[in-house]
Amino acid sequence: MTEMLRAPAEVKYAEELDWLESVDDGPKPFSWRLSPRMVRLFVLGSERADGLDREISPKWFGDRSFVERSIVTLASDRGLLLIGDPGTGKSWLAELLAAAISRNSTLVVQGTAGTTEDHIKYSWNVSMVIAKGQSRASMIPSPIMTAMEKGVIGRFEELTRSTSDVQDALISILSEKYVSIPELEDDNIVFAQPGFSIIATANSRDRGVNDLSSALKRRFNFVRIPVVTNKKSEAEIVRFRTTELLRRHQIDLDVPPNLLDILLQSFADLRAAAASATSDDEKLESALSTAEQIGVLEDAILHSTFFGDRSLKAETLAGSLVGSLARRSPEDLAILNKYWHGVVEPRSKEDGGEWPAFLEGGRQAIATLS
Ligand SMILES: Nc1ncnc2c1ncn2[C@@H]1O[C@H](COP(=O)(O)OP(=O)(O)OP(=O)(O)O)[C@@H](O)[C@H]1O
Numbered sequence: 001m002t003e004m005l006r007a008p009a010e011v012k013y014a015e016e017l018d019w020l021e022s023v024d025d026g027p028k029p030f031s032w033r034l035s036p037r038m039v040r041l042f043v044l045g046s047e048r049a050d051g052l053d054r055e056i057s058p059k060w061f062g063d064r065s066f067v068e069r070s071i072v073t074l075a076s077d078r079g080l081l082l083i084g085d086p087g088t089g090k091s092w093l094a095e096l097l098a099a100a101i102s103r104n105s106t107l108v109v110q111g112t113a114g115t116t117e118d119h120i121k122y123s124w125n126v127s128m129v130i131a132k133g134q135s136r137a138s139m140i141p142s143p144i145m146t147a148m149e150k151g152v153i154g155r156f157e158e159l160t161r162s163t164s165d166v167q168d169a170l171i172s173i174l175s176e177k178y179v180s181i182p183e184l185e186d187d188n189i190v191f192a193q194p195g196f197s198i199i200a201t202a203n204s205r206d207r208g209v210n211d212l213s214s215a216l217k218r219r220f221n222f223v224r225i226p227v228v229t230n231k232k233s234e235a236e237i238v239r240f241r242t243t244e245l246l247r248r249h250q251i252d253l254d255v256p257p258n259l260l261d262i263l264l265q266s267f268a269d270l271r272a273a274a275a276s277a278t279s280d281d282e283k284l285e286s287a288l289s290t291a292e293q294i295g296v297l298e299d300a301i302l303h304s305t306f307f308g309d310r311s312l313k314a315e316t317l318a319g320s321l322v323g324s325l326a327r328r329s330p331e332d333l334a335i336l337n338k339y340w341h342g343v344v345e346p347r348s349k350e351d352g353g354e355w356p357a358f359l360e361g362g363r364q365a366i367a368t369l370s
Pocket residue numbers: 059060061062084085086087088089090091092093201202203228237241290291294
């Protein structure tokens with residue numbers, strides 16, 4: 001296997017998936033590669049009660065009810081729509097489910113204002129059409145059509161960003177389970193094979209979730225993924241992602257647990273402040289998601305590796321936090337400044353430890369950006 005910047009989950013966890021498949025004796029819907037229980041186990045990790053000979057690490061952190069509901073939906077007639085704030089792991093969960101169920105998570109359509117019906121149905125290879133005419137050979141199936149033909153899961157990212165034409169085309173795919181190709185005289189219907197389904201994601205901060213037509217809503221089961229607010233699970237996610245990141249960049253650096261605590265505490269404080277804010281100007285533009293936390297830590301780690309002495313310092317972490325969260329000037333900077341005065345300063349006096357260095361690093365970063 002050649003190196004990839006980011007391998008899809010079915011490649012990254014190929015060995016684990018092979019093993020799970022080999023020990024899986026549960027009933028499998030359609031052509032699923034794993035039984036529903038094994039899919040859940042792959043996503044959420046194993047527990048002692050599962051009685052397996054090896055430990056399966058958790059990959060998505062969150063309530064198991066969301067994962068179970070998602071799996072049940074995929075075995076049903078309906079598509080799955082994962083909705084939630086940015087950075088809550090919707091796309092990652094979609095990828096893991098497609099990898100576990102179909103061993104293929106890369107049949108993805110990205111929803112944008114420019115997505116057209118062709119992107120979810122098919123288009124033509126123009127030079128082949130000119131040379132040989134329209135036929136199945138000169139047709140370019142979309143990822144969704146390929147998923148239908150193979151009886152696997154197709155993914156649709158950011159469903160609500162696409163136009164209503166595209167959404168309408170999806171309605172017919174989800175209800176009829178075939179696509180007709182009127183340009184062809186024969187062999188002009190592509191039927192979905194059993195096992196085909198769609199996992200779509202939508203960001204609840206984007207306008208549009210409510211604008212989905214009721215016909216489309218009826219063809220999807222909605223699973224709402226909340227922002228993780230439990231500090232323990234959040235610490236786990238951040239640690240899991242960071243370890244992976246360090247491995248990917250081949251960086252040998254320890255993230256001191258007390259700095260991780262400071263990061264988690266700061267996000268918890270900033271979220272509490274956002275929750276009690278009365279206007280948007282008093283709220284950071286960032287959704288303060290777990291993904292954002294991972295981003296801050298990644299930034300700090302890379303900074304320390306490239307420009308520091310290869311150990312993560314509280315000052316650097318503070319600088320990355322301010323740099324990442326101060327998107328709007330002056331609004332975001334004012335909010336951070338208030339937080340630094342009102343919360344970090346007293347904490348630094350009371351708790352000591354790395355807080356004073358964090359205080360100083362943040363002050364400097366705010367001053368530089370102001
Ligand atoms: N609950 C979670 N479990 C594991 N990883 C998570 C979780 N939440 C977020 N992450 C990590 O955060 C990063 C961003 O997640 P992802 O892209 O899936 O978010 P998203 O909900 O699709 O966001 P967006 O709405 O912006 O597309 C990923 O690296 C993902 O692994």
